[in-house]
Amino acid sequence: MSETDVFERLGLTEYERTALTELLSLGRTTAPTLAEAAGIPKARVYGVLDSLADEGYVKVIPGRPKHYQPHPPEEILDRAEENRRQDYEAFVGDIEAERESFLAEFGPRFERAGEDITAAEELFYVVDVGEPSERETRRIYHEADERVRVLTKAFEYFETVEPAVADAVDRGIDLRALLLHPDTLDPENRERQRDVVDHLRAAYPEVGIRYSTNALPWRGTLADPSMAYDTGEAILLVQEDDVPNYMRQAAITENGAFVAGLNRYFDLVWEYESDAPAALD
CATH class of the missing domain: 1.10.10.10 (Winged helix-like DNA-binding domain superfamily/Winged helix DNA-binding domain)
Structure with a gap:
């Protein structure tokens, strides 16, 4: 910087x-x-x-x-941090002071407006690919209670989510990443993937890593799936290499049944259609 x-x-x-x-x-x-x-x-x-x-x-x-x-x-940097901390605490205090009246005013309005929303409309909402999708991905890591599953080409965005990954690892979250097989990547992405995998294995040995031997139809992150269909969240996007990121959107779902289905797909590929990095060295 x-x-x-x-x-x-x-x-x-x-x-x-x-x-x-x-x-x-x-x-x-x-x-x-x-x-x-x-x-x-x-x-x-x-x-x-x-x-x-x-x-x-x-x-x-x-x-x-x-x-x-x-x-x-x-001391200048220390004071800057303290100033921001005090600003944040003041902001939180202001929000909490208005919470009750705000919820009393707008809670009923929101409930009335949502009465006609269909189940299909509740399945997804979307964010732009880039910083908005990376911010939501970091949030999913931070809010996970038990497990996080990642499907990615080369984990090329890892640097932007690493602090959230570290937090999840520190909290004992079961984290697994399924990447595309390096043989399917061009030289640039293969090298980028190798660097990320080497870093993961050195800094976060708790993270499970495997390479999918087949193409992955979607990429994204899911957390806390349940076969009872009552928990889970995921952010995903379909693979469209010919569409630039600024024109793409990622879908976010909190539908437990859908997240369970995504997790089932992940588990099947992990178990039957993937290789461990060590087998490829």
């Missing part, structure tokens, strides 16, 4: 980023000196410095003139 990315994550304006960057190079200085060094209008520099001080990134040293000194970089 670059310096610019960090400052953007801190929520700093352009002038604030410029001022803090220059302060970290100059050390203790006055506002006019900083304004000249950083190219910030003198009429703006005091407001910029006051804002940085309010966030806890800069300390103000009284005097005539006042001096400004940046906190050490590590």
Whole structure:
């Protein structure tokens, strides 16, 4: 992550980023000196410095003139984390304060609006492929109680879900991944798959991995299936290599019977139509 990315994550304006960057190079200085060094209008520099001080990134040293000194970089990042934590706690408090009245107002409206929804309409909802689908996939990992099953070509999106995978492994979730056989992949995807599998086997040996010897008609992640059809959730999409991701959507279902069917398919392929990576080394 670059310096610019960090400052953007801190929520700093352009002038604030410029001022803090220059302060970290100059050390203790006055506002006019900083304004000249950083190219910030003198009429703006005091407001910029006051804002940085309010966030806890800069300390103000009284005097005539006042001096400004940046906190050490590590303290700046620690303060940024604390600021975000406090903002989050305040947000949660505000939401909880309004929860009862919000539910009383909109709960009945939602129930009335949903009275005519058919079972077929309740089977799926969709999200765009990319960050929305990856966010939902991470949520499924985090909310799983017992098991997670993954069907994927090369697990090429693994980096974006790895923290959620690590969380699931730490919680003792039974996690298995079924990938396409490397012989069916082009060289680029084969190499990408190999890197992911090597990393999984080294960092998460608890994760089961096998290669499907046949094509997989759908890709996705499912969690907590039940043959009683009363639990389970899945996100899936059909394989369409000729359709770019920005034009694709993933389906999400909480229908227990459907998730159980997806899991049955996974189990059959895992048991009868797949090889372990070790057999291919």
